[in-house]
Amino acid sequence: MVAVERVESLANSGIISIPKEYIRPKEELESINDVFLEEKKEDGPQVPTIDLQDIESEDQIIREKCIEELKKAALDWGVMHLINHGIPVELMERVKKTGEEFFGLDVEEKEKYANDQATGKIQGYGSKLANNASGQLEWEDYFFHLVYPEDKRDLSLWPKTPTDYIEATSEYAKCLRLLATKVFKALSIGLGLEPDRLEKEVGGLEELLLQMKINYYPKCPQPELALGVEAHTDVSALTFILHNMVPGLQLFYGGKWITAKCVPDSIVMHIGDTLEILSNGKYKSILHRGLVNKEKVRISWAVFCEPPKEKIVLKPLPEMVSVESPAKFPPRTFAQHLAHKLFRKEQEELVSEKKEQEELVTEKKEQEVLVTEKKDQVCV
Numbered sequence: 001m002v003a004v005e006r007v008e009s010l011a012n013s014g015i016i017s018i019p020k021e022y023i024r025p026k027e028e029l030e031s032i033n034d035v036f037l038e039e040k041k042e043d044g045p046q047v048p049t050i051d052l053q054d055i056e057s058e059d060q061i062i063r064e065k066c067i068e069e070l071k072k073a074a075l076d077w078g079v080m081h082l083i084n085h086g087i088p089v090e091l092m093e094r095v096k097k098t099g100e101e102f103f104g105l106d107v108e109e110k111e112k113y114a115n116d117q118a119t120g121k122i123q124g125y126g127s128k129l130a131n132n133a134s135g136q137l138e139w140e141d142y143f144f145h146l147v148y149p150e151d152k153r154d155l156s157l158w159p160k161t162p163t164d165y166i167e168a169t170s171e172y173a174k175c176l177r178l179l180a181t182k183v184f185k186a187l188s189i190g191l192g193l194e195p196d197r198l199e200k201e202v203g204g205l206e207e208l209l210l211q212m213k214i215n216y217y218p219k220c221p222q223p224e225l226a227l228g229v230e231a232h233t234d235v236s237a238l239t240f241i242l243h244n245m246v247p248g249l250q251l252f253y254g255g256k257w258i259t260a261k262c263v264p265d266s267i268v269m270h271i272g273d274t275l276e277i278l279s280n281g282k283y284k285s286i287l288h289r290g291l292v293n294k295e296k297v298r299i300s301w302a303v304f305c306e307p308p309k310e311k312i313v314l315k316p317l318p319e320m321v322s323v324e325s326p327a328k329f330p331p332r333t334f335a336q337h338l339a340h341k342l343f344r345k346e347q348e349e350l351v352s353e354k355k356e357q358e359e360l361v362t363e364k365k366e367q368e369v370l371v372t373e374k375k376d377q378v379c380v
């Protein structure tokens with residue numbers, strides 16, 4: 001296995017400038033600002049907060065009002081802060097505490113859990129590997145593992161320290177699975193479908209996979225030059241996120257990057273590509289990214305609810321397609337969707353690399369002209 005430099009080790013090495021692989025392309029740098037100042041901004045659009053207290057109310061009018069709010073946020077933003085979601089705050093605190101304690105271990109200790117992407121061992125402790133010619137990297141380390149269904153877990157890969165990690169994470173996964181069902185129901189009703197339809201379409205209790213990724217963003221000496229996670233949309237059906245109240249998440253909404261505020265005891269929920277495809281683009285899978293900062297370590301706990309890779313062909317549901325609203329997405333399995341996204345990204349990177357090379361050549365030519373002109377001036 002090739003040794004991978006952990007961002008945490010790099011951050012702790014005392015560097016004052018970051019290696020060039022972490023520096024974003026110059027077009028992107030223009031939009032990266034101080035995340036603490038960005039979070040304080042009160043003007044402009046804000047990520048909606050949805051109260052789920054009444055999602056299963058016996059009073060039809062009250063229940064429908066709650067479902068309508070959730071639907072509106074899914075249609076407009078595709079991301080929201082969920083409050084009164086039914087998951088005990090103490091349990092969320094236990095999950096966060098155990099994750100923080102694991103990441104508090106020495107890097108050497110965490111390396112015992114290292115993944116090995118080259119051999120397909122994707123679960124475990126890892127960092128992004130450069131997968132393109134520019135070698136672009138992100139300012140984060142992570143821990144990734146499947147948490148539900150329970151019979152598909154590999155507990156031997158889960159952190160043994162701290163001792164409460166397995167119990168707290170297992171309990172949290174069970175609660176999230178129940179929450180996912182409630183949300184799928186409400187979103188199905190929101191599209192005029194049978195309540196259990198969306199959940200069935202993504203694999204139901206047996207096949208829908210919940211995968212947890214703990215993202216660890218060390219303090220960064222030059223946060224204005226880097227990103228913790230580059231801009232992307234989630235491929236999942238739904239993603240549920242906890243964080244340690246350090247801002248970082250930005251959403252691309254209305255042509256601008258909007259910084260999500262930290263809402264105590266909330267869970268951030270994303271609609272992912274899978275639901276965007278099934279709903280034929282009605283529910284949005286929003287482009288988002290993660291900023292880093294100089295002062296505080298940021299940690300987030302994302303749980304991706306994903307359909308099985310090969311068993312299901314994802315395409316807009318027939319009820320979502322009409323003459324006025326033709327299918328926006330071709331049929332693809334989840335694996336094909338992933339491959340398509342990767343291919344498209346590689347093409348875009350090729351184009352931007354070519355553009356950069358051309359710009360470099362133009363700059364070089366301009367400099368040569370300048371030098372010749374100067375020489376000419378000297379000759380005169």
Ligand SMILES: [Fe+2]
Nearest residue numbers: 232233234288
């Ligand atoms: Fe994401």
